[in-house]
Amino acid sequence: MSHKAAYNVAVVGATGAVGQKIIKLLEEKKFPIDQVKLLSSSRSAGKKISFNGEEVTVEEALPESFAGVDIALFSAGGSISKKLAPEAVKHGAVVVDNTSAYRMDKDVPLVVPEVNKEDLSNHKGIIANPNCSTIQMVAALKPLQKAFGLSRVIVSTYQAVSGAGMTANKELENQTASHLNKEEMHAEILPVKGDKKHYPIAFNALPQIDVFQENGYTFEEMKMINETKKIMHAPELSVAATCVRLPIFTSHAESVYVELNRDDLTAADIQKVLNEAEGVILEDNPETQTYPTPLSAANREEVFVGRVRKDPDLANGFHMWIVSDNLMKGAAWNTVQIAETLVENKWL
C-alpha cells in the first residue's frame, strides 16, 4: 500500500468494551482517517455510534465489508478474527488483531510499540496485539532487559473483570449488590464464560483466567509465558506466571519478581531506568505512600510502576508492582498505537 494522507479504517467489534475505546482513541489521537467503518455481529448491526461528530451506522462484519479498507482493527473474539482477518488481508487491508488467534504464529509480528516496533516492518498483513497482562509487563521489563540483561521473571497477577467483557462487569456489580443485601450471589460467567463451573467473584479471588491447558496452567498463564518470550526476543528467558481474577472493574496489577544479569545494582538503578522508559511512569516513594493502584491507573494510557525493592537474600533479584488499564494500554491503546506506528513509519 502506498503512503496516504488519510486511511479507510474498519473497527471490528465496534460495540464491545475494547471496540468503543478504540473508536474514542482514534478520535482523540486525530488518527488520519478518510472513512471509518464500524463492524459488529449481526446482532449489534444497525446501532448508531458517533465518530468525529457524525453518526455512523454499525454494519454486520462480512468478508466483503473490507473492500477499500486500509487498516482493520479487530477486537471481536478469536473465532471472528480467524474467519475474517484473512478476508480483510485479501482485500488489501492491514489487520491489527486484538485476540489470541494469531499471536504465536511465526509469520505474525506480536508488538508492543515501545518494546519491539521494528517487528512491524516485515508483517504479512496481520499484526497481533498481545494479551493485556503481557503488554504492561513487557513495557516495564524491556528497558531493564536492555540496560542490565534479564534472565528470569516470576509474576503473579491481580486482574480486573473487564478483561472478561462487559457481562463480567455486570456480574461483579450484581453479586456485590446481592452480598451487601445479604442475598445469595449468582455466578454464571466468571471465571470463564462457557467453562463447566462458575464461582462468585465479588469479595473473592479466582485463580483461573481462561481455560486450563493439559499442563495444569491456564491459557492466560501460558499467554504470559509464551508472548513475553516472543515480544522480548528472548526464547531463553525463564518466565513463570500465576494469573488471578479479582473483584476490580478496571486495571490489571502485577507483582513481578525479576532476576537481572548483574548483581551490583540497587533499587535506585532500576528506578532510574524505569523513570526514563517510554510509556512508563514511575510512582514509587514509600515515604509518601506513593505507588500505583488499579483505581489510580484507570483511564490512563501509560504503564505505572512502583514498589521497586531489592531482594534482601539475592543480589540480582528485584520486586516491582506494575499497574495499567487493561482496556487501554492492555488493549485499545496498544492497538491504535500499532496503527499509528505503521502509518508514521510507512510500514503499511
Add this chain to the structure above:
Amino acid sequence: MSHKAAYNVAVVGATGAVGQKIIKLLEEKKFPIDQVKLLSSSRSAGKKISFNGEEVTVEEALPESFAGVDIALFSAGGSISKKLAPEAVKHGAVVVDNTSAYRMDKDVPLVVPEVNKEDLSNHKGIIANPNCSTIQMVAALKPLQKAFGLSRVIVSTYQAVSGAGMTANKELENQTASHLNKEEMHAEILPVKGDKKHYPIAFNALPQIDVFQENGYTFEEMKMINETKKIMHAPELSVAATCVRLPIFTSHAESVYVELNRDDLTAADIQKVLNEAEGVILEDNPETQTYPTPLSAANREEVFVGRVRKDPDLANGFHMWIVSDNLMKGAAWNTVQIAETLVENKWL
C-alpha cells in the same frame, strides 16, 4: 505449673474480631476450662458475652487481672501485649500472644503447631502466634521442606481487609455501597490506620499492608520473611514477599513459588505430600476447576492448597495457591491450638 484437669483462661481483647473467634473456638473445642476471664479496654468493659451457656461480663484488662490465671490469650494489639503480657507471666500465667510484639524475640517460641510444636517445650512464659499470612504459608511449606528440602520461596499475597480489624470491614462495605450508588468513596482507615495517606480499597488493590520500613519493604512483608525463617528453623532459606490488600472480607490467598532441593519431582509428588500433611487440605484438579478461593475457605480451620504446577523452565521450581481464613488458622484457631498443644503435652 502442674498439670490440671481444667484451667483458668483469660482472653485479652475479648470484644475484637479475633477475640470473639477465640471464645467461640474455646467452646467448640471443649477446651478444659475452669474459669474464663474476658478482658478488654476500659471502653468495652461491662459488655456481656455468652460463654458455655453463661453470661460473662467483660472486665478492663489491668495488671492485677491475671491473678489466678493459668493461660492468657492476648489479641488486643501490640502495645497492650507489651504492657500486660509480662504482668500475666509474673502472676504465673502462660501467655499466647497474637500480636507482633514478641515474635522475633530470641527467647519467645513462634509456633504453628503442625510445623514446630516442639518449640513450645522450652518457653519462658510467652509464646507468640505468627502473622496470619505467615501461618498459612509455613503450614503448606513445612511438609515440602521435610520431604524434599526447600531453598527458596517467592510469595505474592492476596489479603482480606478483616486482617486490619472490624473497622476495615466496615470501610470496605461503605465504599462498595458508595461506588455502586455512583457516590464518592471515603477512605480513612486502609491501607494502614494512622498512616499518612488513605486510599479506597473497594474495587481496588493496595500494595501496602502495615507501615513501610527503611528498606522499602512493608512491615507485613518483613514479618513474612523473618517469621518464616524462624518458624521453619531455616535462617538460610531465601524468602521474598510482596503483600497486597484486596476488597475481600475473609481469607488470605497466596501465590507461592518455591524451589526445592530436588529436580526430579513432578507436581504429583508435591500433591501427594500436601495431601497427607496435617492441617492441610489439597483442593487441586484443573479438569473439574477445583481450587480453593477466599470464599470457599472462610470459617474453616484448615489451610487449603491448589494450582500445584511445575515451572516449565526450571526443574526444581513449583507454583501453588494457598488459601486460609485469616481470622481462624491465621489467628484465633492457631492461638487455641497452641493452648491445646501446651495442655496435651504438659508444657504449661
